[in-house]
Amino acid sequence: MHLKESRGVFVFNCPYCVAALKKTGEGFTCNKCMASFAPDKNGIYSITKDKKKLVEEIKRLGKQKPGWYNESQIVYVTNGPYKWQYIVRKQHLLDEIRRLYKKKKFNTYLDLGCGDGVNLKDIVDEFGDAFDIYGIDYNYDRLVRAKHFIKNKNVSLVHVDINEDVIRPNSFDVILFNHVLEHIHDDEGALKKVHSYLKRGAHLILGIPQEGILYFQFRDRVLEPYIMWKTDHVQFYTEGSISEKLKKHKFKIEKVVRMNYAFPHSIIDKHLRKYKRIHDVFERVGSRFAPGIAGALQITCEK
Numbered sequence: 098m099h100l101k102e103s104r105g106v107f108v109f110n111c112p113y114c115v116a117a118l119k120k121t122g123e124g125f126t127c128n129k130c131m132a133s134f135a136p137d138k139n140g141i142y143s144i145t146k147d148k149k150k151l152v153e154e155i156k157r158l159g160k161q162k163p164g165w166y167n168e169s170q171i172v173y174v175t176n177g178p179y180k181w182q183y184i185v186r187k188q189h190l191l192d193e194i195r196r197l198y199k200k201k202k203f204n205t206y207l208d209l210g211c212g213d214g215v216n217l218k219d220i221v222d223e224f225g226d227a228f229d230i231y232g233i234d235y236n237y238d239r240l241v242r243a244k245h246f247i248k249n250k251n252v253s254l255v256h257v258d259i260n261e262d263v264i265r266p267n268s269f270d271v272i273l274f275n276h277v278l279e280h281i282h283d284d285e286g287a288l289k290k291v292h293s294y295l296k297r298g299a300h301l302i303l304g305i306p307q308e309g310i311l312y313f314q315f316r317d318r319v320l321e322p323y324i325m326w327k328t329d330h331v332q333f334y335t336e337g338s339i340s341e342k343l344k345k346h347k348f349k350i351e352k353v354v355r356m357n358y359a360f361p362h363s364i365i366d367k368h369l370r371k372y373k374r375i376h377d378v379f380e381r382v383g384s385r386f387a388p389g390i391a392g393a394l395q396i397t398c399e400k
Contacts, residue, residue, distance in 0.1 A: 108268040112146045112261045139241045143256040144263045155236050170213040178367040181376040182357050187219050189354050203270030208232040210277035214243025226251045233257050266293045275304035279332045288346045295400040303396045309333040312390045316361040348398035355391035358383025
């Protein structure tokens with residue numbers, strides 16, 4: 098797996114001195130401070146000051162939320178109870194990437210917080226090497242899992258600390274930020290950074306759960322308060338609240354897709370979701386008669 102200069106554009110900074118990293122064979126080198134970043138035995142590039150610190154932080158968080166930081170996302174979406182929900186999300190994402198690419202061919206694509214690489218694999222399988230594809234995450238174990246899952250040299254997987262300025266401004270044509278923002282305390286700071294990573298006229302595809310609406314707040318705080326302990330969600334959005342934040346940070350909302358309508362009790366919903374016919378009824382009825390209670394939103398924005 099090669100970390101590369103993206104179609105002639107440097108997309109990463111040195112975490113030590115913030116100078117542009119230059120491609121040198123299998124790795125990247127900073128011409129200013131001479132720091133170098135080569136692939137490790139798993140083929141992952143760690144562009145961070147302290148890889149060990151990040152790994153230890155994930156271990157610490159994993160003890161607080163058992164399974165949340167370690168369980169396979171691949172198994173969860175391909176064979177788990179929410180398989181059909183994932184397929185709906187996948188189709189909407191691919192449809193949107195096709196639309197954007199048809200509108201204007203682009204060169205650089207970033208999955209920001211790519212996890213186990215589920216969405217990355219879908220993009221690679223559909224588009225091959227039509228554009229340069231990057232996946233970054235701060236969870237090293239998930240990146241290793243993604244590498245084995247994707248098995249494609251066109252994808253560059255990079256271990257980073259998002260708090261370090263390692264992504265160069267104005268570098269990407271499309272950024273997927275999928276079900277990540279709700280985990281971030283400083284979500285507005287994150288949106289500001291994402292805006293800076295995009296080229297002028299480029300696009301953000303933001304995926305979020307819509308857990309701020311009364312329908313799901315009743316589930317999370319009354320019917321199943323233990324959900325708040327199991328997950329590490331710290332933001333609870335409605336379509337209105339996230340739209341305000343996006344506009345505040347100079348994103349122009351182009352399109353909103355509402356999906357994943359659910360029964361307001363996760364245990365019951367999980368059992369119902371195993372059956373495609375029931376899932377399809379939820380999607381059809383929800384989208385037609387109650388679009389406001391969609392469980393997830395996919396929002397496309399232009400910089």
